[in-house]
Amino acid sequence: MIKKLFFLSILCSLPFASQSQGLESWNAYPSYSTINSITLNEGEIFSATLGGIFSVENGEISHQLTTLDGLYRSNPTTIIADTDNNRLIAGYIDGNLDVIDLETNEVERIEDIKRVSRFNSKSINAFQVYENRLYVATSFGIVVYNLQNLFVENSFLQLADFDIGVQVNDLDIVSDTIYAATVQGVAYGSLNTNLVESDNWVNYTEAEGLPANSVQEINFFNSQINVLIDGSIYTQENNSAWTLHPEFPASGIRSFQKSMSGQELGAASASRLTIIDTEQNSESINLSLESSITEMRFDSERIFLGTTNEGLVVLENRNSNADFYLPSGPYLNFFGNLQVEDNILIGTSTTSFPSADAFAFLRGYYIFEDGLWNNFNRNTNPALNNTAYAFSVGSNDSSYFFGSWGDGIIKHQKSTNEITQYDRSNSSLLGIDENPNYVVISGLDDDSENNMWAVSYWAEFPLYVQLNETEEWIPFRGRAGSSLYFNLFIDSFDQKWISLVNSDNVGQGLLILETGEPTDPNDDRSVRLSSAISNGNLPDDKINAFIQDKNGEVWIGTGRGIARFIFPELIVEGGPEERQAQWLINEDTTAASRFLLRDVNVSTMAVNDANQKWIGSVNQGIWVLNDEGSRIIKRFTTENSNLISNNIESISINNETGEVFIATDLGLVSYLDIPKAPVKSMDKLKVFPNPFNYAKHSRIVVEGLSESTQIKVLGVDGIVVNELTAQGGRISWDGFDYSGNRLGTGVYFLIAYEDSGRETGVGKVVIVK
Incomplete structure (x- = not known):
């Protein structure tokens, strides 16, 4: 049977923030395939x-x-x-x-x-x-x-x-x-x-x-x-x-229904x-499908079928070819780990510890670029016939890497889309102790030399590295006793931060590993931290997320809150004081707890260009914190926003546009935030809306800023009426003066200075009182 496939590129499937998505608004990236x-x-x-x-x-x-x-x-x-x-x-x-x-x-x-x-x-x-x-x-x-x-x-x-x-x-x-x-x-x-x-x-x-x-x-x-x-x-x-x-x-019957006239009865198997x-x-009618039928409806001529991952199938008459209807989007409505790089979103379609389901062999990975979803799994690409459950993700200059549950590592060449799979059969990768052929890659990250590092869960050799532009995976023996490596994060000092869990997925603390020369195991040094006050003072022994912020601090998200290491470069060579995690102190002295988000089960974290931290949780939604982690700037749940689920799997930010991608257990959405990447050289600032009317608008947005700037707001008489501090390339201002009062109707100039004090950017706005 010949297929005719009908796709629709819809507004909500555009790649990253477009003109149609206003600041601080939401976008959805649904899969309609099931x-x-x-x-x-x-x-x-x-x-x-x-x-x-x-x-x-x-x-x-x-x-x-x-x-x-x-x-x-x-x-x-x-x-x-x-x-x-x-x-x-x-x-x-x-x-x-x-x-x-x-x-x-x-x-x-x-x-x-x-x-x-x-x-x-x-x-x-x-x-x-x-x-x-x-x-x-x-x-x-x-x-x-x-x-x-x-x-x-x-x-x-x-x-x-x-x-x-x-x-x-x-x-x-x-x-x-x-x-x-x-x-x-x-x-x-x-x-x-x-x-x-x-x-x-x-x-x-x-x-x-x-x-x-x-x-x-x-x-x-x-x-x-x-x-x-x-x-x-x-x-x-x-x-x-x-x-x-x-x-x-x-x-084998999946669905059976009467025709709309009630004069026929139909049954659909796979x-x-x-x-x-x-x-x-x-x-009887035999169909050529890459998935299974989930639902059936029909009348005297037409037949309508729902499928597990090919959308709607229509037979205009019982002897015709099948027409397939599926709006453009991701292959499945399941997302795990996300990563944005160079305006391209990559992601996997499951998280760790997956369980068998009808979509098990289709939980591959996505590459979202220039408004198009490129879906990679067993149905779409023959090179992935032996791969299931892609869930960890990493990238270097030349390739994307995806870790699978049991099938090793997928290397996806960026320039050619060539796919290479590494497993026990063609590499040194060893799998779990009970079955070394079952290679679970639970963590991936690259270092400053574009070497790709991988964690092989529950394996004799739990850490591997593939040197840049090579094919060999070099093994490293574990350095954490009986505990097991799981998540992996590499900081700007090339230190490996590895979360430790036992076979029941119970947290066993944190390992920080300094590998030195990757090919020389003799120069490796490490330190293992826990929730013990004398050995790390972690909020919890289950570490779920890592980020490094704009100040070089490494933040960890745990099963019971967040902590940061202010000088991560001193952890391995330093003493107990340098290894002491700093819990987030709430600047609100009237709060019930002096520690901010103390009991939140953190699932993921991301940092934007204003050094604000996005914190995702298990079943509690999202918090956005200021750069110091002392104040909640924004709070998103299903009750107060268009967030589709409070169970957050992953967050990644496209700093070029400010779009924050949020993977939940119910699918993918995004939020267009105000902070974005700074410009390399300031000139004319973009200021909007212009004119600004207090009766119609709530804020003035200023774009085109450098990394760190001070902005003076002047009236036509040259008097400074307010000063703003900006981190990143875009900020907003409520249009009020120093004292919190509305400004009079007129033209106002915005003059931006870099930290050095040099005047580098100018804009103006008309304010209507």
Whole structure:
């Protein structure tokens, strides 16, 4: 089968901060490749994906909705069209509903199910629209909404003899009878009775011949109940025995649905469709897919399929070629470690200690350059056929490096895109003690000579180096006793900072290694630090992140807060005092703790050109700290911003533009921050908005600054009305004078001086009071 692939380069997929993204605004980089649910509205096909919602109409991608457009979360579990009211309804794992007006794209949030306190799990699993009502299958029963006013009209919590609050996975409604697939069997009842009363429901379980109690999907077709159980379709014959449906494959079914007319029933396996009609006529369609089918919808001619990583597949008729629709973006909606270099974002699609899942062999890496996502994994590149779980990342002048979980190191040549894989078969790399062929590369970083260093987790030789422009990996024996190397960071003095964990991923402190001449193991020196007051005073023995700031200080993020080493170059050769970690002191003397962010489980850190620190955490969002780490400048969570998850995996900053890339467990977003890289030589400053009006604007932005500058603001009479201090190439100012008062209407000059005092940049702004 020939594929036709339709991509759309959309605004939210532009590479780095564009003119459309204003300062201090958010951008989303979703993957729409994995589809959870499909619905149709007057010929428009809507797909709910891990990254949001998109639609196809007349062969073109039309609607695209993400959290930045008002969606509650990035991954709706199910969607359905309310065609009478031209709306789309999306459900989520925690019970929230989004009702989307398809004319205005306005989103109304319905939280009745989420607010339920009686049951812990409140996931929305399926929808049915019937006679102007929305029937919602939840993990605690069925909830019924009136679609005219979106009020809850009823809830069915006990279905005959099933437990109260039984999980309902799917629904079907035919001729005023509702059929429910639950984890305890099948239930059905007449809508003409009071279904709040459990006696008005009928159950089928294993006791009544059902092959198993947990039912995934249900369809009433041709006067028979049909259910999907563990990949097989069973049908009830003559209201008694349950047997395998003779017209469908015996196993491997991913989805089965009725046609929109109700006259056909279709089943989809990984790449094969089987469709029968009411006369039991059957047809099969084989597809050429690189992924598996997740969802199926069809009418008398067209077939619509959701896939695990190829987006939406449409067959305009049953004999046609498949059309593939997928908005431009990353291959998967999973991100691990990020790194920005020369306006190019590279990243992996998992973090450490991955677990097996349906995407295991597709968790490769991304290179995002000039507005294009280049996705590298087993499906996209034959050179990666033997690689899975890329999660650590590094780069030098010539190549990108990616560490994998079990498959060694991937070297990606920047100029040619040539890929080389190093593992036990073609290099000196040794893997874990139990299986030396299983090479886990948990840390990568380059030194000042462009040599690439790698940590081989739980291995006899835990550290390796590949000298610049060579292919050999030189091994180093461990210097930390029984503890295990994990994360790796190399500072500006070429010292290796290595976090230590045991086999249960419990922190064992920090190793700082000075290797001297890389080929000579005899000149190596090291020191091991811990949370002991007399030996490092680390906030915690689990070290998760490292950065070196503009002042040369090395900061560590731990399972219980942050500390810094002011003179890292003295740690190895110095004494206990030089090795003492400095915890962050809160400048707010009224705070509950004198230590800033003392109990935060830090997952990642980054530093911008104003020497401010971005701190990501496990399930607590993001903090931005001033250069000294004594004050919180900004705080981002899902509650107060467009951050899509509070669980932060990685942060990396493009200092050329100020765009901060944030990998979360739900996908990738970015924030366009004010600080950016300084210019090499100041001249004319860019000042905007210009004119500045207090009634319309909140700040004046000044661009084109050197590394460290002082700015004097003068009126036309030459009197200085304010002075500003800037780190990096861009700052903002509220337009007030020394005393915090608004300035009068007029022209004001901004004169920037470098630290040396030399006047180097001039700009002006018109202020309207």
